[in-house]
Amino acid sequence: MNIAVFAVLAIVFYLAAAIHIARGIVERARGGSTATRPAPILALLALALHAAVLYQGILTGSGLNLGIFNTVSLVAWVVAGVVVVASLVAPVENLALVLLPSAGLGIGLELLFPNERLLLASAPLGLRLHVVLSVTAYSLLTIAALQAVVIAVEERLLRTRRYLAAMQLLPPLQIAESLMFQFIIAGFFLLSLGLLSGLMFVEDIFAQHLVHKTVLSFAAWCIFAVLLWGRYRFGWRGRTALRYMFAGFLALLLAYFGTKVVLELILHRV
Structure with missing residues (x-):
């Protein structure tokens, strides 16, 4: 499957997870249901697809491509992953509401503006x-x-x-x-x-x-x-x-x- 498809799906899942998180926060503020929503599953799917995009973009035959937009995407992936895991035990859903779409933006920058700064395989x-x-x-x-x-x-x-x-x-x-x-x-x-x-x-x-x-x-x-x-x-x-x-x-x-x-x-x- 084309890596662009993985990227688009990752962005869609990130946005879907953020929407579900937003709805959950509003419902809890109104005293509504606190039942588990599909946001964690959607976020994990997005993280897995994002990882595939990073693997394709960063790992090259000559070494690691740590160009600025690849690095932005990598940092966004790590940040999103940490927050998703932390949200299982701590009230950080508000951060996920911002960081998950930001991770999607990181993917878009990586694909739209490819650049190269290699850390050679011999490093x-x-x-x-x-x-x-x-x-x-x-x-x-x-x-x-x-x-x-x-x-x-x-x-x-x-x-x-x-x-x-x-x-x-x-x-x-x-x-x-x-x-x-x-x-x-x-x-x-x-x-x-x-x-x-x-x-x-x-x-x-x-x-x-x-x-x-x-x-x-x-x-x-x-x-x-x-x-x-x-x-x-x-x-x-x-x-x-x-x-x-x-x-x-x-x-x-x-x-x-x-x-x-x-x-x-x-x-x-x-």
């Missing part, structure tokens, strides 16, 4: 491990950032005392904040391992075009380290925690995709 195992750690860390911190957006919306609603009925569509603030920090801790741990493993393969930071990526990645690591220390030492939460969360994620976003945009789409360096 050492440690470098491959660095890529896995980095992608997973970024994915977890992306979920944390989106959870932070949910918290910011809830706090805004509480402060203004407007549209309080919308609060019923969102998870309790304390639970949302706890989940955010759980994702931050997991992402920070993997980011630390990713940075350490990456340093082993830096030979000439300028010739390898790694200056901006390295500096921004370490800046993000420092920001998240301060945030976790502040949470442990002073119990940071609310606006203070959100400021550090968004600042750290912005640095990480620029490190991962900002440098890719400049190198691959503007300077056309592979």
